[in-house]
Amino acid sequence: MTRTLPLDRPAATTTLEVEDLVVEVLTENGWATVVDGVSFSLGRGETLGIVGESGSGKSVTCLAIAGLMPPRQTRVRAGTLRLLGQDLTALDQRQMADIRGPRIAMIFQEPMSSLNPAFTVGDQIAEVLRRHEGLSRKASKARAIELLDRVGVPNPARRFGQYPFEFSGGMRQRVMIAIALACTPDIIIADEPTTALDVTVQAQILELLRAIQREHGMSVIFITHDLGVVADVCDRVLVMYAGQIVEGALLDELFEDPQHPYMEGLLMAMPRMDQVSEALVSIPGHPPQVGAMPAGCRFHPRCSYTREQCTHGDAPALEQVGPTHTTRCLRHPELTLRGTT
Amino acid sequence: MLRFLLLRVLTTIPVLVLVTFVVFGLVLLIPGDPAVTIAGPDATVEQVAAIRERLGLDRSLLVQYWDWVTSAMSGDLGTSLYTSRAVATSIGDALPVSIALAGAALLVSLVIAVPTAIVSALRRGTWIDRVATLGSSLGIALPSFWLGLVFVLVFSLTLGWLPATGYVPFATDPAAWVTHLILPALTLGIAGAAESTRQLRGSIIGVLQQDYVRTARAKGLRGRMVVGKHVMKNASVPLVTVLGLQITALLGGAVLVEQVFGVPGLGQVAIAAVTTRDIPVIQGIVLVAVLVAVVCNLLVDLVYGYLNPKVRPR
Numbered sequence: 001m002t003r004t005l006p007l008d009r010p011a012a013t014t015t016l017e018v019e020d021l022v023v024e025v026l027t028e029n030g031w032a033t034v035v036d037g038v039s040f041s042l043g044r045g046e047t048l049g050i051v052g053e054s055g056s057g058k059s060v061t062c063l064a065i066a067g068l069m070p071p072r073q074t075r076v077r078a079g080t081l082r083l084l085g086q087d088l089t090a091l092d093q094r095q096m097a098d099i100r101g102p103r104i105a106m107i108f109q110e111p112m113s114s115l116n117p118a119f120t121v122g123d124q125i126a127e128v129l130r131r132h133e134g135l136s137r138k139a140s141k142a143r144a145i146e147l148l149d150r151v152g153v154p155n156p157a158r159r160f161g162q163y164p165f166e167f168s169g170g171m172r173q174r175v176m177i178a179i180a181l182a183c184t185p186d187i188i189i190a191d192e193p194t195t196a197l198d199v200t201v202q203a204q205i206l207e208l209l210r211a212i213q214r215e216h217g218m219s220v221i222f223i224t225h226d227l228g229v230v231a232d233v234c235d236r237v238l239v240m241y242a243g244q245i246v247e248g249a250l251l252d253e254l255f256e257d258p259q260h261p262y263m264e265g266l267l268m269a270m271p272r273m274d275q276v277s278e279a280l281v282s283i284p285g286h287p288p289q290v291g292a293m294p295a296g297c298r299f300h301p302r303c304s305y306t307r308e309q310c311t312h313g314d315a316p317a318l319e320q321v322g323p324t325h326t327t328r329c330l331r332h333p334e335l336t337l338r339g340t341t
Numbered sequence: 342m343l344r345f346l347l348l349r350v351l352t353t354i355p356v357l358v359l360v361t362f363v364v365f366g367l368v369l370l371i372p373g374d375p376a377v378t379i380a381g382p383d384a385t386v387e388q389v390a391a392i393r394e395r396l397g398l399d400r401s402l403l404v405q406y407w408d409w410v411t412s413a414m415s416g417d418l419g420t421s422l423y424t425s426r427a428v429a430t431s432i433g434d435a436l437p438v439s440i441a442l443a444g445a446a447l448l449v450s451l452v453i454a455v456p457t458a459i460v461s462a463l464r465r466g467t468w469i470d471r472v473a474t475l476g477s478s479l480g481i482a483l484p485s486f487w488l489g490l491v492f493v494l495v496f497s498l499t500l501g502w503l504p505a506t507g508y509v510p511f512a513t514d515p516a517a518w519v520t521h522l523i524l525p526a527l528t529l530g531i532a533g534a535a536e537s538t539r540q541l542r543g544s545i546i547g548v549l550q551q552d553y554v555r556t557a558r559a560k561g562l563r564g565r566m567v568v569g570k571h572v573m574k575n576a577s578v579p580l581v582t583v584l585g586l587q588i589t590a591l592l593g594g595a596v597l598v599e600q601v602f603g604v605p606g607l608g609q610v611a612i613a614a615v616t617t618r619d620i621p622v623i624q625g626i627v628l629v630a631v632l633v634a635v636v637c638n639l640l641v642d643l644v645y646g647y648l649n650p651k652v653r654p655r
Contacts, residue, residue, distance in 0.1 A: 093564075097564075100559055119570075119571075119574070179556070
């Protein structure tokens with residue numbers, strides 16, 4: 001897999017452009033911003049990781065891109081949201097529904113609850129084909145069986161007619177992948193697809209996703225909080241904290257030379273086989289609550305490098321620290337953060 | 342599936358046996374001796390004894406029970422003590438009327454409840470939802486006989502659109518059958534509609550928050566498909582439970598409505614039988630009511646199996 005994709009690429013190879021994405025949700029105290037000015041681009045065939053703790057806005061970012069945020073309780077704004085040159089912000093609900101499936105597909109975290117218990121898995125795959133490709137019942141069934149076979153479900157013709165409760169977690173996630181793959185989308189958004197699975201099954205699912213991506217040259221956005229998974233599958237990584245991107249870099253750059261104290265903290269908190277004796281270091285404190293963001297750098301209350309300048313004013317801007325590396329830390333020129341090799 | 346059906350039917354047998362005991366025994370608890378009632382106030386002790394003997398009331402209870410059960414199984418529910426008509430014939434005349442009324446009421450209830458619940462759940466918290474909730478509270482609270490009188494006043498007497506009372510068999514005149522059923526069915530169906538709306542609204546709201554609904558949206562399915570297929574099949578389970586209870590309640594609740602609209606259903610027969618202590622008729626009606634309840638429960642179980650593949654036998 002190539003690891004040398006530049007951050008700014010010619011338009012022809014850019015699948016998705018997101019600029020200044022803002023998502024607000026309605027809370028008891030009014031509108032609160034949960035995703036604040038997220039910008040990134042996704043290249044064709046690229047796997048982009050988005051990492052962060054729960055509540056950092058990584059899932060919301062992706063749901064918003066796919067137009068899946070509930071309309072009345074949430075507001076989504078974006079400077080630019082472009083899929084292969086097509087402006088998604090101009091589309092209404094119906095047109096967005098046409099995009100989901102053939103252009104953007106999603107795989108969710110909970111394979112146990114993400115499939116409808118009342119319909120056969122085969123029907124749940126076939127209905128995507130009937131909806132978007134206008135296939136007949138018979139043709140969609142044949143294609144669905146092929147898809148089940150492709151994602152490694154044994155005995156696909158028989159499994160087609162079975163219900164989700166007859167499948168194990170790993171097998172259900174394969175079914176979810178088959179659903180996502182059905183119309184060969186340009187982008188697959190995988191939202192913690194392996195978090196709920198056993199470690200051995202995790203590896204199989206990751207391998208399957210990689211193989212499918214290679215076959216079809218799809219772009220993948222991989223949301224996770226597991227840096228091990230990131231290291232395994234991603235070309236480039238965005239780190240999110242409290243609704244903002246705080247660092248973005250190619251995989252190796254990020255791990256070897258983190259430029260934001262939060263990323264350093266995540267790396268230090270990662271268990272490692274080669275450093276058995278060293279105790280794990282966790283990041284002290286908790287991420288801020290929605291609607292109660294600290295002034296200045298949003299990470300400053302938990303940061304061990306905080307100085308007076310970090311604690312007031314607006315959040316620092318995302319700065320370019322290398323051709324493919326950005327960070328949102330005021331002190332990055334003076335800090336030398338620890339990475340891994 | 343066939344095995345499931347058979348098994349399910351077999352398990353109803355003990356229930357039925359128990360019910361026949363209760364039905365037979367209940368009559369013993371009713372104060373008053375039918376022989377005395379038939380013989381009239383001036384009868385002598387000998388006359389009463391003769392009537393008792395003629396009716397078989399002097400035999401042992403077990404013999405009376407066995408006699409009754411075996412006849413009932415062959416379709417002979419005895420003869421009315423008053424009209425001397427076969428009980429099976431009276432019930433046979435009234436049952437189709439009651440079933441038509443209950444069926445129409447159920448239809449009314451569903452036609453009102455399903456769309457209201459869907460709109461209410463999808464527009465939760467808006468004025469539409471609040472109006473629907475208020476309406477269903479009213480529907481549950483208003484007594485059916487009052488509602489029936491209001492309907493007669495408005496639609497029959499004032500507007501003259503529909504007949505106020507009476508019943509025309511379907512075979513005689515299908516159009517008149519429909520027009521005569523509308524008001525009683527509406528009256529009877531509204532309470533059920535209100536109850537079903539509440540139940541269904543709640544379960545739709547619950548299902549809308551499920552991950553698989555998000556999956557359905559993520560597939561790009563149209564809103565109609567997401568709600569009509571993925572949400573409704575799961576949200577219908579509690580509704581089916583409520584409907585199963587309602588069907589049996591409809592037969593019972595029909596007593597008042599049948600009176601108000603002069604519909605010659607089972608309720609009318611029951612009232613007449615109870616006021617005259619016409620034991621064979623009472624027994625026949627209760628038995629039929631229980632059979633209807635058992636069949637309804639069986640249907641509910643079958644629908645559960647369709648809605649929830651997990652409870653299907655394999």
